[in-house]
Amino acid sequence: MDTKKCDYDVLIIGAGPGGIFSAYELSKNDPDMKICVVELGRPLDKRKCPIDGKKVKSCIKCPVCSIMSGFGGAGAFSDGKYNITNQFGGTLYEHVGKQEAIDLMKYVDEINVSHGGAGTKLYSTANTKIKTMCLENGLHLLDAQVRHLGTDINYVVLENLYNELKDRVEFRFNTAVERVRHYGQGYAAETKDGDITAEKCIISVGRSGSKWMEGVCSDLNITTHSNRVDIGVRVELPAEIFAHLTDELYESKIVYRTEKFEDMVRTFCMNPHGVVVNENTNGIVTVNGHSYEDPAKHTANTNFALLVSKHFSEPFRDSNGYGESIARLSNMLGGGVLVQRFGDLVRGRRSTETRIRESFVTPTLAATPGDLSLVIPKRILDGIIEMIYALDNIAPGTANDDTLLYGVEVKFYNMDVEIDENLETTSPGLYVIGDCSGVTHSLSHASASGVYAARHILEQR
Numbered sequence: 001m002d003t004k005k006c007d008y009d010v011l012i013i014g015a016g017p018g019g020i021f022s023a024y025e026l027s028k029n030d031p032d033m034k035i036c037v038v039e040l041g042r043p044l045d046k047r048k049c050p051i052d053g054k055k056v057k058s059c060i061k062c063p064v065c066s067i068m069s070g071f072g073g074a075g076a077f078s079d080g081k082y083n084i085t086n087q088f089g090g091t092l093y094e095h096v097g098k099q100e101a102i103d104l105m106k107y108v109d110e111i112n113v114s115h116g117g118a119g120t121k122l123y124s125t126a127n128t129k130i131k132t133m134c135l136e137n138g139l140h141l142l143d144a145q146v147r148h149l150g151t152d153i154n155y156v157v158l159e160n161l162y163n164e165l166k167d168r169v170e171f172r173f174n175t176a177v178e179r180v181r182h183y184g185q186g187y188a189a190e191t192k193d194g195d196i197t198a199e200k201c202i203i204s205v206g207r208s209g210s211k212w213m214e215g216v217c218s219d220l221n222i223t224t225h226s227n228r229v230d231i232g233v234r235v236e237l238p239a240e241i242f243a244h245l246t247d248e249l250y251e252s253k254i255v256y257r258t259e260k261f262e263d264m265v266r267t268f269c270m271n272p273h274g275v276v277v278n279e280n281t282n283g284i285v286t287v288n289g290h291s292y293e294d295p296a297k298h299t300a301n302t303n304f305a306l307l308v309s310k311h312f313s314e315p316f317r318d319s320n321g322y323g324e325s326i327a328r329l330s331n332m333l334g335g336g337v338l339v340q341r342f343g344d345l346v347r348g349r350r351s352t353e354t355r356i357r358e359s360f361v362t363p364t365l366a367a368t369p370g371d372l373s374l375v376i377p378k379r380i381l382d383g384i385i386e387m388i389y390a391l392d393n394i395a396p397g398t399a400n401d402d403t404l405l406y407g408v409e410v411k412f413y414n415m416d417v418e419i420d421e422n423l424e425t426t427s428p429g430l431y432v433i434g435d436c437s438g439v440t441h442s443l444s445h446a447s448a449s450g451v452y453a454a455r456h457i458l459e460q461r
């Protein structure tokens with residue numbers, strides 16, 4: 001038997017929600033456990049995107065993106081919407097069971113509430129009149145409870161979690177793990193400062209680590225599958241138009257099946273009184289959005305994404321490459337994100353600086369006016385236009401000429417990594433959790449998967 005001594009009991013790669021909640025659960029239940037968290041980004045208080053709207057107006061493609069990387073992961077400056085549901089946000093329930101998945105998400109919610117989130121609102125979509133109104137118009141409202149922390153409180157919760165963890169867990173920031181290899185009965189993570197070894201390894205590198213994750217799986221002979229990407233636009237309109245939905249539900253996840261192609265189009269990441277932002281994934285600039293809990297930071301607009309899922313079949317495997325190519329087209333035409341008035345899109349003309357300036361909706365992101373029909377495939381764009389008209393039936397004004405569409409919003413999915421019911425790979429003691437596993441796509445699911453993997457490790461001690 002190989003008895004090489006390891007530096008740590010558990011090594012966690014990535015300090016996003018998955019990694020943080022693994023570290024929290026392990027260190028809370030076994031204070032003697034030696035745990036190391038390695039993160040390529042910076043500590044929370046050192047994360048700063050250089051875009052200030054004055055000197056730096058758009059993404060300058062920093063080598064390490066402060067929006068996506070560092071303590072808190074991709075979720076640190078997000079809207080902090082923790083959805084408690086099995087209907088979207090991931091398929092954790094397929095591994096751990098439906099009730100267990102919900103219980104884990106509720107547990108994560110309790111921790112967030114006890115670390116600064118008390119006083120934030122928990123919304124619910126169940127049994128609302130809105131659900132009926134949607135059904136009457138061919139729209140389907142998905143069931144969920146949503147804890148909205150808001151960008152500001154989300155930051156406070158992360159700050160409190162870090163302050164609690166830093167004495168129990170060793171954090172190594174600004175340290176990218178280059179490779180993971182077997183080391184005795186455990187694993188060695190190769191970094192510029194040398195190897196870090198541990199008996200168990202939890203990988204939680206998120207979406208930004210998807211390419212790296214592919215390399216690890218190939219090195220360790222772990223099977224992966226990849227076939228999905230979501231493509232669409234971010235819609236921005238006066239907050240009043242969606243107020244009856246957002247006041248009651250905050251976030252409504254609505255699905256629509258198009259008449260033309262029977263494709264599914266869905267709303268995603270709704271931000272009442274929010275702002276539209278750039279997102280940089282591996283140097284490609286796409287669009288996203290968030291909003292603040294603090295009323296002083298509210299804008300006059302609400303934004304949300306409209307997305308169409310593209311599933312590919314063999315022999316094509318590079319669904320993310322397909323999404324990247326579409327996003328690159330918008331970056332080529334606009335130097336980043338494009339914005340277009342809905343009225344211009346349906347009239348087949350580009351938006352210009354003047355048309356945007358004269359619009360009754362003031363954009364919250366300085367994007368380049370252009371023509372999204374030159375970027376987004378026709379079938380996807382037709383679906384989005386059809387859904388905008390369908391939403392106009394439940395929220396009149398959605399299909400107004402001045403409604404702004406930003407493109408491209410792309411949701412890249414990690415390939416599915418082959419993991420078992422404990423979230424462990426075929427390589428014993430190596431767990432893959434959060435968004436990089438392909439199993440989760442949200443804060444609550446990623447965090448819950450972290451707790452679950454940690455509990456499995458604790459059970460074995």
Ligand SMILES: Cc1cc2nc3c(=O)[nH]c(=O)nc-3n(C[C@H](O)[C@H](O)[C@H](O)COP(=O)(O)OP(=O)(O)OC[C@H]3O[C@@H](n4cnc5c(N)ncnc54)[C@H](O)[C@@H]3O)c2cc1C
Binds near residue numbers: 076176207
């Ligand atoms: C702008 C924005 C808004 C969002 N809003 C919401 C929301 O409101 N609600 C919601 O549910 N979801 C939201 N999401 C999605 C959510 O943030 C993710 O689902 C979640 O963060 C996934 O957690 P994770 O731990 O799996 O990965 P991540 O949060 O991506 O964390 C992974 C970490 O691993 C690090 N890493 C990567 N590679 C390496 C390496 N080789 N070595 C060391 N470290 C590495 C990264 O730097 C990163 O910090 C949003 C995402 C963005 C970008």
